[in-house]
Amino acid sequence: MAKYLLLKHYRGAPAPVDGTPMDQWTQEEISAHLRYMNDFAARLEKSGEFVDSQALAPEGTWVQYGGEGRPPVTDGPFAETKDLIAGWMVIDVDSYERAVELAGELSAAPGAGGKPIHEWLELRPFYGVQPTVTE
Template sequence: MKYLIMMYGNKEMWESFSAEEVKEAIEGQDAFNRKYAETGELLGAYGNADAAEVKTVRVRGGVPAVTDGPYLETKEYLASWYLIDVPDERRALEIAAEVPFASVRAVELWPVPHEAPGNRL
């Protein structure tokens, strides 16, 4: 079963970390990624750009319209996500609890019950 582990944040939160804390956080994430890539349970780990770099695309009447940024109702945005493939929810929860940022912020665990044909993972 596949699960999506998601972490939220914002630019102000990231900027609140000292240079040493950022270095330690990256090292922790890299170790987490290596550990679960080696077990085959981590299918991908992705960090998103800051919300200021996002574009929104809408198609109306067959014409695409592109605007800057998401229209967030919250100060936090989806900052990073992991796709894991594990036997059951128990294992997914164990892995989610090891995400280094889970000690700083909450992480969400979403089951992925449907997969589109043609996925490469």
Template sequence: MRFMMIVKASEESESGAVPSEQELAEMGRYNEELVKAGVMLDGNGLLETAKGAKVQYHGKGKTTVVDGPFTETKELIAGYWIIDVKSKDEAIEWARRIPFAEGEVEIRKVAEAEDFGDSYTPKEAEDKLREKIAEQHKS
């Protein structure tokens, strides 16, 4: 099962403050543990919302673009990991090991084809797209 561990933003992360050398080293060690355990699929920190934008949808083909920064810090994301583990409990255990002094991490299961039941018919097409994406990004 794939889970996304979502790091909630803070005033500090939204200020554009760069993590200290020690914080980066601790995070590097944590990421190495995830890789050695064979559970890490992806993970990154995100820059502050002042360097981003939102696209809002208002009916088919109608959009509005809002440039950052965004004000509701508690609703923002500062980073994420995508891990592949056996259960939500295992995802929680990995999240508990993140070397944060303060903050919050939300854990969400990534939707898989089987989560949609029999109504999910485009599985073969989806699998082909995923294979093509993987092929495009081979190092």
């Protein structure tokens, strides 16, 4: 098994790839989106591939070590881009191919009008974690 991080990026206000900002979705559309993600996680939990997930608030700051005293703090979380990391999921799967398959499936979460949003997900393996072989 190998662990991967799936980062959910929203662009704009935040707007998924389909172009409709989430703040313009109806309550039913938001509920359907969240239900899809919860059902996806529950299915992976049953298969043993789910590790953890969290949604992130849009507010945040950048902090950097500044020597002595209080470290400098700037606006964030992404002061120089329109991207917002809205949340993450950690999966533990047998192969990179399986990780890509699951990321593609999660990318199809419904958005405005119930249509898949085709959001970009950042798929990252955990550094220094070697895949384990179970027999």
